[in-house]
Amino acid sequence: MMDEFASESDSDYTSYWRDWFISSRGNEYFCEIDEDYLTDRFNLTGLNTEVQYYQYALDLITDVFDLDCDDEMRETIEKSARHLYGLIHARYIVTTRGLAKMLDKYKKADFGKCPRVFCHSHPLLPMGQTDAPHQKPVKLYCVRCEDVYNPKSSRHAAIDGAYFGTSFHNIMFQVYPALVPPKSSERYVPRVYGFKVHASASLIRWQNGQRHKMLRRLRKMEVESGFKDDGGAEDLDEEDDEEDDVELDELDRAEADAMHVVG
Amino acid sequence: MMSSSSGTPESWISSFCSLLGHEYFAEVSEEFIEDDFNLTGLQTQVAMYKEALEMILDVEPEEDEDEDEEDEEEEDESIEGADRMRHGERRNHSRIASDLSVIESSAEMLYGLIHQRFICSRAGIQQMSEKYELGHFGVCPRNHCEQARTLPVGLSDIPGEETVKLFCPSCLDVYVPPNSRFQTVDGAFFGRTFGALFLLTFPEYDLTKRGADVLAGARISDNDKEMLNGMYTCNIAPGLGSAKIYEPRIYGFRVSELARSGPRMQWLRDKPDDLSELDEARKFAEDNPDSDDDDESMNLHGRPVRRLRQQRKNHGQGGSPVPMETNGAESEL
Numbered sequence: 334m335m336d337e338f339a340s341e342s343d344s345d346y347t348s349y350w351r352d353w354f355i356s357s358r359g360n361e362y363f364c365e366i367d368e369d370y371l372t373d374r375f376n377l378t379g380l381n382t383e384v385q386y387y388q389y390a391l392d393l394i395t396d397v398f399d400l401d402c403d404d405e406m407r408e409t410i411e412k413s414a415r416h417l418y419g420l421i422h423a424r425y426i427v428t429t430r431g432l433a434k435m436l437d438k439y440k441k442a443d444f445g446k447c448p449r450v451f452c453h454s455h456p457l458l459p460m461g462q463t464d465a466p467h468q469k470p471v472k473l474y475c476v477r478c479e480d481v482y483n484p485k486s487s488r489h490a491a492i493d494g495a496y497f498g499t500s501f502h503n504i505m506f507q508v509y510p511a512l513v514p515p516k517s518s519e520r521y522v523p524r525v526y527g528f529k530v531h532a533s534a535s536l537i538r539w540q541n542g543q544r545h546k547m548l549r550r551l552r553k554m555e556v557e558s559g560f561k562d563d564g565g566a567e568d569l570d571e572e573d574d575e576e577d578d579v580e581l582d583e584l585d586r587a588e589a590d591a592m593h594v595v596g
Numbered sequence: 597m598m599s600s601s602s603g604t605p606e607s608w609i610s611s612f613c614s615l616l617g618h619e620y621f622a623e624v625s626e627e628f629i630e631d632d633f634n635l636t637g638l639q640t641q642v643a644m645y646k647e648a649l650e651m652i653l654d655v656e657p658e659e660d661e662d663e664d665e666e667d668e669e670e671e672d673e674s675i676e677g678a679d680r681m682r683h684g685e686r687r688n689h690s691r692i693a694s695d696l697s698v699i700e701s702s703a704e705m706l707y708g709l710i711h712q713r714f715i716c717s718r719a720g721i722q723q724m725s726e727k728y729e730l731g732h733f734g735v736c737p738r739n740h741c742e743q744a745r746t747l748p749v750g751l752s753d754i755p756g757e758e759t760v761k762l763f764c765p766s767c768l769d770v771y772v773p774p775n776s777r778f779q780t781v782d783g784a785f786f787g788r789t790f791g792a793l794f795l796l797t798f799p800e801y802d803l804t805k806r807g808a809d810v811l812a813g814a815r816i817s818d819n820d821k822e823m824l825n826g827m828y829t830c831n832i833a834p835g836l837g838s839a840k841i842y843e844p845r846i847y848g849f850r851v852s853e854l855a856r857s858g859p860r861m862q863w864l865r866d867k868p869d870d871l872s873e874l875d876e877a878r879k880f881a882e883d884n885p886d887s888d889d890d891d892e893s894m895n896l897h898g899r900p901v902r903r904l905r906q907q908r909k910n911h912g913q914g915g916s917p918v919p920m921e922t923n924g925a926e927s928e929l
Contacts, residue, residue, distance in 0.1 A: 448737040448771040450751070450761050472739050474842075479861040481739040481842045485774045500846045506857035507846065516860045521751075521770045523763070523792035530792045532827040533768055535874045536836075536867060543863035547853070556854050 349396050354418060359488035361443055362459045362471065362497070364434040366418070366425045371395055380420055383466065390414040394421075419496030420466065426501050432508055435501070439512075447475035448482060451519045457482065458502040461494030469494045474502045477514050515561035518544060608654050612707060617777035619732055620748040620760060620786070622723040624707065624714040626653060634717075638709055641755075644695075648702035652710075705755060708785030712753065715790050721797050724790070728801075735806065736764035737771055740842075740865070741835040743806040746771065749791040750783030758783040763791035765803045766835030767865065799827060804834045829871050836867040 355363050370376055371394060381387040390413035392398040402410070425431040438444065439456050446454040457473035460481065471492040473482045484490045506513050518541075523533045551558045606614075613621045628634055629652065639645045650656075714720035727733065728745060735743040744766035751758040751770070760781040761770040773779070800815040822829045841862050844851040851858050868874060 448774065450770040450772060454772075476857075477861075478864060479842060479844070479859055480865060482737045483739055485737070499848075503844045503846045503851055503857070507851075507855070510856045513857050520864065521763070521768065523768060523795075525789050525792045525796065527788075530796065530826075532825040532832050532874075533792070535825050535876055536768070536833055538876075539868060539874055540863045540866055543866050547860070547863060550853070554854055557856065559856075559860050 350394055350398075350414070351396075351418070354415065359486075359492070362438075362489065362492060363418075363422055364426065364431065364438060366421055367430060368395065370425055370428070370430070371421065376424060377421065380417060383420060384417045385413045386410050387413070387417065390417045394418055416466070416493075419493055422496050423461070423464070423498040423501070426497065427504050432505060435505065436509065436512075439505070444473060445485060447473075447477060448485075449475065449478050449480070451517065451521065452477040455514060458505060459492075459497045460502045461497045461499050464495055464498050464500075466493055466495040471497055476502075476506055476512070477516070513559065516559045517561060608652055608703070609707070612704065617775075617781055620727075620778070620781065621711060622715055622720055622727065624710055625719060628714050628717065628719065629653060629710055634713060635710065638706060641709060642702050642706045644699050644702050645706065647699045648706045651699055651703040652707050708755065708782055711785050712750070712787035712790075715786065716793055721790075721794060724794065725798055728794075734762060734773065736762070736766060736835070737774065738764065738767055738769070738835065740840040741766040742804070744803055744835055745806065747791045747794055748773075748786045750786045750788055753784055753787050753789075755782050755784040760786055764835070765791075765795055765831070766833065768833050768836070769864075795827070795831075799831065801831075803831050824871055824875060832871060832874070833867055836865050838866065838869060841865045 351365050354360060355365050371391070377391070384390055386409065389398060389400060389410045392400075393410060393414040394417065398410075400410075426435050435458070439458055442454075442456040444457045444459050446452075447457055452475055455475055455477040457475050459471050460474045462469045462472060462481075470490055471484065471494045473484055474480075475482065484492075520537070522537060523530050529537075548558050548560070609623050609626075612618060613623050629649070635649075642648055711720075715724050724747075728747065731745065733746050733748055735741075736746050741764055744764055746762035746764045748760050749763040749770065751761060759779050760773065760783045762773055763770050802816045816828055816830055820828065820830045824832065842865075844857075844859055853859055872878070
């Protein structure tokens with residue numbers, strides 16, 4: 334049987350297909366799945382119904398494929414193998430070894446960096462919006478702003494999100510809580526000649542109120558908020574007063590300047 | 597943007613704007629540059645100001661020496677029909693090479709600073725709106741913004757501090773442009789005002805529209821024309837709100853706020869379900885029924901804004917921007 338075949342090969346055995354797969358262009362988000370993981374049938378439970386030519390595809394992934402077939406068949410099996418690899422990948426990356434491999438890639442920012450200016454190029458993690466295949470492409474999650482972004486490259490935007498799943502990136506920070514960066518209330522404020530714009534300013538004030546409510550909830554439960562600057566929870570009212578002062582200050586100065594220009 | 601026909605030589609301005617990475621720039625009209633008022637205060641900010649300005653406007657430098665060379669050049673010009681780039685190289689033979697590179701970089705700096713003012717003028721912001729419609733500024737990378745169009749902005753009005761960023765009106769946040777070629781473009785060349793001013797100038801763009809829909813003239817429909825805080829309600833951060841916040845889950849279960857890795861940033865993407873909550877003036881009136889003020893003057897935030905508008909009108913007839921002192925001086929929050 335194929336199992337025996339695979340277990341005979343020692344662990345140093347070069348994984349040709351997987352090597353080729355993870356190093357080919359566009360597949361930078363994938364890590365290499367261990368031989369041991371692939372050969373434990375328990376890990377693959379249920380996947381045989383998901384993938385066409387399941388056994389051949391698995392043989393290809395584990396480099397024991399030796400079927401003589403025409404190119405068209407070969408291509409179909411190749412495609413199945415890529416799909417199967419992705420589905421196994423989603424399961425593998427939530428294992429201890431898989432998490433560690435993805436952590437390495439995360440630290441190297443292999444998945445890109447958050448495009449949000451105030452996240453200061455924080456590395457991203459790939460994620461799916463659903464665990465069912467063929468539904469939605471992969472997205473990127475930033476733990477700093479806790480939001481989801483589209484990959485820059487169209488090659489990556491075509492990858493199935495189910496190959497990463499909806500849980501992996503959250504498990505990562507559950508398992509390695511020290512990876513969660515300090516949160517910051519730093520943000521962009523739209524301005525015209527130094528003045529805040531009414532519509533956005535009132536929304537921002539409301540959002541700040543929401544943040545303060547959250548911080549109070551957390552403090553009540555004695556949970557660390559994770560804000561490096563405590564998000565200004567202490568003196569909500571004072572802070573608001575200050576802000577008003579600044580707005581008036583700016584107005585006075587601009588008035589003075591305007592007079593200066595006219596005069 | 598609109599390139600000159602192939603017969604005429606390309607101006608410095610249009611060749612600058614067609615450089616790789618300069619896709620966000622509008623072509624500042626010569627008329628705007630020739631009005632000295634628009635350049636107030638820039639002399640002191642740029643080295644070799646006069647030469648740089650001449651370069652931008654493609655004016656031949658006034659030189660008494662090297663008459664011969666100049667003559668030669670003119671002949672060449674008439675024969676060849678002036679390949680401008682080569683012509684420029686030759687013309688500048690008389691200058692020391694290092695001087696030339698100083699002038700070239702000064703010209704770029706000067707153009708950028710003029711550009712910052714130009715795109716806030718009537719003609720400039722109009723040109724930028726055409727570029728917006730054509731999708732020159734790209735789209736928001738945030739998933740929930742669904743490819744909403746962005747605007748190039750600076751985080752500072754002072755050159756050399758930050759590169760150009762993209763402002764998404766749908767989530768009111770700023771992003772790093774996806775292509776690294778924009779990471780050499782100074783944000784001050786767009787300035788802090790343009791993004792917000794654009795939204796105030798063109799309130800009728802439907803900010804949720806994407807792709808060809810914008811070109812087709814997608815404006816908000818008449819039944820959506822409810823106003824709040826000086827904007828159409830449907831255009832107040834359409835990419836935010838309870839349905840547009842990412843909710844972390846593990847195997848389908850929400851991660852609790854009380855977990856160490858639980859959500860802490862949802863406020864940043866939040867928006868009241870009922871936007872009238874943002875109508876602070878009305879709420880103030882409701883909370884303070886005894887207030888002496890009548891309806892008009894009760895709006896604490898409305899009053900100063902109105903005064904500001906009057907001032908802008910007073911000394912900004914030709915769409916001229918406020919000078920640098922006003923632009924750069926106020927305190928950062």
